[in-house]
Amino acid sequence: MAANTQQSLPAPSCRRRNHALLALTLGMALGTASIAAAQDSPDFFRQNCLNCHTVGGGRLTGPDLKNVSERKDREWLIGFMMDPKSYIDRGDSYALKILQESRNVPMPVLPGMTRERCENLLDLIEAESKLEESQFKGLQISNKPFTDADRTLGRDIFLGTRRLENGGAACISCHSMHDTPLLGGGALAADRRAADLTNVYERLDGRKSLSAWLAAPATETMQPIFKQHPFTGDEIHALAAYFESSAGESPAQPAAGRVAFLLIGLIGASALVFAFDSIWKRRFTGVRRPLVDDTSLRIPQPTEVP
């Protein structure tokens, strides 16, 4: 028995050592990250929060955060910031209230929201709340009325026929609209993993919040794409015009897209088969088998004797 235990020892101890190493590495990484976080909280807020929230600028998609620490205790706020989804899932009454006010657009789970970062952000919001004019009062959104030209431009940007100035990906790569062609948005749209944007104008409560959102999209998927390649003001204006024009339309049917995808695939495959068949029409297709089959037909078969 003793021998057995000894023999089985090395494996777990080895694993434990690995765990220790991993913890150390992670700890060091987080340590560096937190120091950085304290310094760039305003930048972080601008990139991740400002698209839905202002401080003293009225609500966008999400509520105005001025004096937010007076509305709920700090522990609740930090918990909600780190994982809003779990609060909604477990039916927290205040979380559900916010969700309803935000027209059922939930706060995304943001990457890199550590306890320390949340503390820093709350400190920042508290400090900003005390100021007369917060630097996060909101973006300057143009009030120009939408024209038909804007809407056409917006559609072109959405479809990708017009390049984005800073090189971002066209919306249709992932999203569909009521009037996008079949298979628009591809598999992501078909599976509803990327939203259909037909009614996004109403969902996000109008021009102001929509434009704010587009200024710095903060979801897990969009942020890494648009952080380096943001939309310009004109592009946001055009897209907003396009989204506004789609109000009241019924969204694209993902099921229809999937059927079309299958059909196009089948038709394409059979067309290829016929194409290759005609290219190699005079190919060698076997001699012996046809010879035997053809001739056997001509020869009367002997009748079987019972």
Add this chain to the structure above:
Amino acid sequence: MNIRSQVSMVFHLDKCIGCHTCSIACKNVWTDRKGAEYMWWNNVETKPGTGYPTKWEDQEKYKGGWESNGNGKLDIKSTSKARIVPNIFHNPHMPSMDDYYEPWTYDYQNLFNAKEGPDQPTAEPISMIDGEKIDVQAGPNWDDDLGGSPIYAENDPNLEGLTEQQRLQLSSVERLVFFYLPRICNHCLNPCCVASCPSGALYKRGEDGIVLIDQQKCRAWRSCVAACPYKKTYFNWFTGKSEKCILCFPRLETGQAPACFHSCVGRIRYLGVLLYDADRLEEVAKLPDDQLVEGQRSLILDPHDSAVIAQAKKDGISDGVIESAQKSPVYRFVMEWKIALPPHVEYRTLPMLFYVPPMSPVQASKPEDTIHHETEDLFHDIDSSRVPMKFLANLFGAGHEGGVRYALAKQKAVRWHRRAETVGDISRDLADRILHEANCTREEADEIHKLTSLCTFEDRFVIPPMHREQAIEMMKEPHEHREETGFGFVGGPRRGL
């Protein structure tokens, strides 16, 4: 003039008894390996019949050989530099295993291991490809001796041009006929397989003209399989390399006849060197069909001519090879007596294996109970032979009867002459007249008779000195080479680069 030497062959079809000993000798020596089970570098076919692979002579299907495209150039029928690329994943003219046959063996173990039961255990056929039981439906000599005639014999491509009546007669009582056609690689002067290879793996040996595939260079394109009109290159599915008859060059280099020649019980095979003019190859390969046989003969040079000898020496042919060419039985059959003809010369590969066309019995009919022969003479006229002249002409003259008629007439004359000499029941005058009609003399007839019937090993196989030491000398010191040989190869051919 650019003189080269070529080891050439004659198969005397009048002597072949179709025993397949040659095929078995070859199989045992060379193709008794995994992936080569279906290959028969030497095979014997029954004619009329479709042969192996089935209907290989039908170039409308197989696209083998050369074709002249009008502007005075010869093109490979199956492929070209431009066609290699679009067909890179699919060569459209490749025969499948079914056109050869699926090789099989028998489940002999069952004879010993079967459970006790009311019946004798049997050894069922099992495939040599996947080891499963198979229903054997084809083989390399499936139509042997007119087996399955209504399918195979009736579809022989050489029957083209025969009247309906002639075709029917081929299978009627007292007219039925067949003969055998043993086939190996022809080691052509204008080999289509060599020309088609995109990897340059095939080559014609400079010293003796044997066509070989470099197993290191072969990249499994299989262009040679499609290009060879005689279907004598085969793809080994196990090693991923193509293989073909090597004319037993390791045996030739040590002065022995190739295995199939050595084992031939009918003694139908002859081997010897021919000298030919390589400068005129292209010109001859482009000749119209009816001039091809004569054109190919014109390439072959007289080894007794002093001008030829001088030029041959200048072109690096050794004295031993020239001497061997002077004694070559092939030269006598092909050039002196002109009774050996190349097969399917219309493929324009200039094959260097020649066939003496076979005699066949006289036609007869059986109107009532007695058999009625068309002629009462001892030896019948060649036109009343059971094998139609047109059939032989399709095989050995690109459809033109002249060469075949000449060869058969001379063979008949030799028989009349020998009958007059040995039995004496035929008048000498009659025999001489027939000899004269066949453009033959008594001396020549005696020589033909001797080399046909009374030939020794040394008469049949005049193997030239191969001078390997000279070939080796070009690469390394011969003595050094001698110390290193005899230990075999490091590894056999295998797939991949």
